[in-house]
Amino acid sequence: MxxxxxxxxxxxxxxxxxxxxxxxxxxxxxxxxxxxxxxxxxxxxxxxxxxxxxxxxxxxxxxxxxxxxxEPIAYILGSREFYGLPLKTTPATLIPRPDTETLVEAALAKIPQNVSLNILDLGTGTGAVALAIASQLPQTKVIAVDASLEALKVAIENAQSLNLSNVHLIESNWFSALVSEKFDVIVSNPPYIAQDDEHLKLGDLRFEPLSALASGVDGLDDIRKIIQDAPEYLNPNGWLMLEHGYDQADAVAALLKARGFSQIDHARDIAGTQRVTFGAI
CATH class of the missing domain: 1.10.8 (Helicase, Ruva Protein; domain 3)
Known part of the structure; x- marks a missing residue:
C-alpha cells in the first residue's frame, strides 16, 4: 500500500x-x-x-x-509539545494541554526579567509548567513537586533532556516536603474536576490518572488545601496562581479572598474562558 x-x-x-x-x-x-x-x-x-x-x-x-x-495520541506517541518544549508523556502523567499555557503566561507576567526569584510548581506531572517557566527565565530557581513518584520520574527525564539546570524536582504531597521554604510565586494546575463528573468517562480523560483530575464533590478540595497552606510558603507580596475549571473562577477568587489574598484577578485561556485565578499575600 x-x-x-x-x-x-x-x-x-x-x-x-x-x-x-x-x-x-x-x-x-x-x-x-x-x-x-x-x-x-x-x-x-x-x-x-x-x-x-x-x-x-x-x-x-x-x-x-x-x-x-x-487511547490519547500523546500516550501513543509518548510525547507532547507544551510552550514550544517537547515533553515525554506517559499514562502516569496528565497530558499537557494548551489551556495550561495560560498559567505559564500569567506567571511570566508577574516575574521580573533578570531578577533571581524562587518559584514553586505544585503537582508538576510532566514538569510542563515548571520547565516552561525555567526555560524562559534561567535566572530563577524553580522547585517542582509531585506526590506521584512515577510522574516525577517523567518530569526528571524531561528536565534532563531539555538541559534545564535551574529546576529542582522533589517528591512531595503538595507542601509536605518543603520545610521552611519561601517562594515569590507559587503556581499549580491541581486536580479540579468533580469526582462524579461524567466527563471523566469520556475521551482522553478515561486514560489519564484519576488522582491528577478529580478532587472531591465540587472539584475544589485540593485547591482549598493549597490556598489554605500557601501563605506560609510565600514571601511578602508573593503570588499564588491556580488553574481551574471553566466555571470555578468565582469560587476560587472567593477562597483566595477569604484566606487574605489581595489583588485577585483572572487570566483567560485561548477560548476566552477564565482559566487561571491568582492573588498576592
Whole structure:
C-alpha cells in the first residue's frame, strides 16, 4: 500500500470513530505514520507514492487501532509539545494541554526579567509548567513537586533532556516536603474536576490518572488545601496562581479572598474562558 493511501484510510477511520474534524483526523494519522517511519511531516508529503513495507504497514495499523480504541495520541506517541518544549508523556502523567499555557503566561507576567526569584510548581506531572517557566527565565530557581513518584520520574527525564539546570524536582504531597521554604510565586494546575463528573468517562480523560483530575464533590478540595497552606510558603507580596475549571473562577477568587489574598484577578485561556485565578499575600 502506498503511504498516501494508508494515510487517507487511517484518517477516515479516525474521523468516523472518534468524531473528529477531518483536518484533526488527518493530522493525527500523519503523526502516527511519522512515528512508525521515524520521519517528519515534510518527508511524508514528498513520499506519498512510496510503498509501505509490510512491517511498516503493520506497525502503522497497530498505532491507528490504539487510537481508534480511544487511547490519547500523546500516550501513543509518548510525547507532547507544551510552550514550544517537547515533553515525554506517559499514562502516569496528565497530558499537557494548551489551556495550561495560560498559567505559564500569567506567571511570566508577574516575574521580573533578570531578577533571581524562587518559584514553586505544585503537582508538576510532566514538569510542563515548571520547565516552561525555567526555560524562559534561567535566572530563577524553580522547585517542582509531585506526590506521584512515577510522574516525577517523567518530569526528571524531561528536565534532563531539555538541559534545564535551574529546576529542582522533589517528591512531595503538595507542601509536605518543603520545610521552611519561601517562594515569590507559587503556581499549580491541581486536580479540579468533580469526582462524579461524567466527563471523566469520556475521551482522553478515561486514560489519564484519576488522582491528577478529580478532587472531591465540587472539584475544589485540593485547591482549598493549597490556598489554605500557601501563605506560609510565600514571601511578602508573593503570588499564588491556580488553574481551574471553566466555571470555578468565582469560587476560587472567593477562597483566595477569604484566606487574605489581595489583588485577585483572572487570566483567560485561548477560548476566552477564565482559566487561571491568582492573588498576592
Amino acid at each position: 502506498q503511504i498516501g493511501d494508508a494515510l487517507r484510510q487511517a484518517a477516515q477511520s479516525i474521523q468516523n470513530t472518534l468524531e473528529l474534524e477531518p483536518t484533526e483526523a488527518s493530522f493525527e494519522a500523519n503523526l502516527l505514520c511519522q512515528q512508525v517511519l521515524n520521519v517528519n511531516r515534510a518527508w511524508l508529503i514528498g513520499h506519498e507514492t512510496d510503498a509501505l513495507e509490510a512491517n511498516q504497514q503493520a506497525g502503522f495499523e497497530a498505532l491507528v487501532q490504539r487510537r481508534l480504541n480511544g
